[in-house]
Amino acid sequence: MTHPGTLVLIMTVAVLAPLLVYATQRRLSVPLVIFEIALGILIGPDVLGWAHPDKVTDTLAHLGLAMLIFLAGYEIEFADVRGDTLRRALWAWLLALVVGIGLALLISGGELFKAFVIGTALTSTALGTVLPMLRDRGELRGRFGTVMSAFGAVGEFGPVVAVALLLSGRRPAESAALLAAFGVLTAGAVFWALRPRSRWFVRLTERTLHSSGQFAVRFVMLLLACMLGLAEVFGLDVLLGAFAAGVLTRLVLHRAAPASSAEVLGKVEAMGFGFLVPLFYVVTGIEFDLDALLHNPGTLLLVPLFLLLFLLVRGGPVYLFAPRDLSRRDRVALPLFASTCLPLVVAITTIGLDQKLLGSDQAAALVGAAMLSVLLLPLLAMRLRSPADGGDRTGRSSAAAKESEAW
Template structure:
């Protein structure tokens, strides 16, 4: 059983993090996840030594990771990212994967599985971090937001599939066969989700939204549990099941109870972002090997190296394969947003360390580089976008009127 003080410290850090975001927001916009991980490091063994995760806390953190990937799957609107934009985003990610594994193979000294871990981590995009920024600026529904959604969706989905294929410990052909079987069942579930739901589903959803029944929320949790269990049965990583559950949930809610879908999601997000997800990030900070990073010059030097590799591996293919109707400044902003990576880097490196495919020092270097990417790259991209907008005559006139 967990020591009650550890859980109290973790939740105290989770509460303190948004307060710090608010306090520093007037000077610099620091993503919430940075404070959550940083506070975890502070209360963890390498600094104050107050918090030491055990089996119960680790289980809750695993649920937090599943909820994070579930919500990432829910965010993706596949209907908005079809056609040429989706094809370009797929090719950009495949090029990134090939380049990432190739470069990681050199860094790892020829260790194939370590190269798979590092290379896959380098190709991810923190869509859950980028989309709120675009939503707040009113750009999510515009052309740039649609393109970013496509490239970000592939940057979320691609690494999850790659983890299932490359890091399962099986032969690639066997993993591909199991993944295909999982895909067939998931496709059947998608077909079921797209069918009209009986009227009682919407009525019961609305009737229990503000009661102890909470039918829709329980249904969503059942769907998540089923997809996690299905992935487990197929021997695939649970991240794939969580992602698929998020996609299915969006389809079901928008078809069955469109009037209540946003409120149901709000309740699920409250459970995720209010408890499980911050717990996962704080525990990530607690387990972060700061000692190895500080006292190992090689690991410390790898942080800027990995950050540069993220920009090269992920950013350059995105820039080159971005839709031609975007001007060069928007393409640079797109590349920077797409190179922003943290949640999946944490997840993939955690898997790598747990399977003894990656050293804790290298994992710390990768996570450190990803934290810098979240802190710096979106700010630069936002500045580029604001510069582009101010360059237009209409926007310049609006700015003049505002002043």
């Protein structure tokens, strides 16, 4: 059954959420995504019962998830995450995956595929949540920002690959072969992206940037659609295609039209963060099984347990493999930032629910713990770091810095 008022309610919530961030920023720094999910829960079936998901909103929400992962892939600057720091980040994530799946086997009672879902979710990092905070503090290009970019990039890319390998429903060897074939084609696309573009590409990008043609934006959407389709052909999760599309888009735009790349990305972000991504988060709230969380004491107790596991499974290896040149405060703050994990947890639990590998109660507990991680861990990490280690170096007033951090 279709509920025509649901989309109106979802977009009303999408408008209301940033207003609430602005209204509460002086007293409490609450990330925007928390309000989006919380308001979705409020209007959903378990509270007010105003909004009910339908085929239209579900389709748009899946597009929002793809756009979210696409933008995450775009954010990663691989030139900044090479060398010893990248090796440390890789080892930290692999150790987290082994430990996470091992602990998840205990939680799931030995159910292997459920353990894959939970264990992979425990290893993710919300790079798109953390990097803007460091950017607003003027230290994204500093040593700590570079290290966080490396560990966060692996914390986003690693779970996407793990989902493609472990949750495809195939034998691991078959999945690995298909993933390798996808990787070869993606590498070919990267080689193509690095080639100099013809002058007509630049001219057409600039000529249509403020017209109805919007050539560059349409080209980016074509690239996203092609990579999603390629992942679908290989039987891999579309998250992998979306992530690869984000990486390719950065290479193409910065190589072909460096003067216009920021403006083109701004238009794509406007589509994503202005419509599709908030819709995904609000629908996540609407579909959140609050009843299972509140009426089952065991499920409710899983929330602090999962939050602790995020810190131990993801944060512990990050602390062990953190570069030795970081200060003591930074070595403690790095695992807290790396354990902030909501977007991919929502994505992975959505896959687990769709494939009936995960119960709605455990999915709700994982998402609830991830919401707490976004609310608490970055704030704690920033408080741990002294002004000398990570103050606001942008030259702006402290009030402006606080306003940026709230957003």
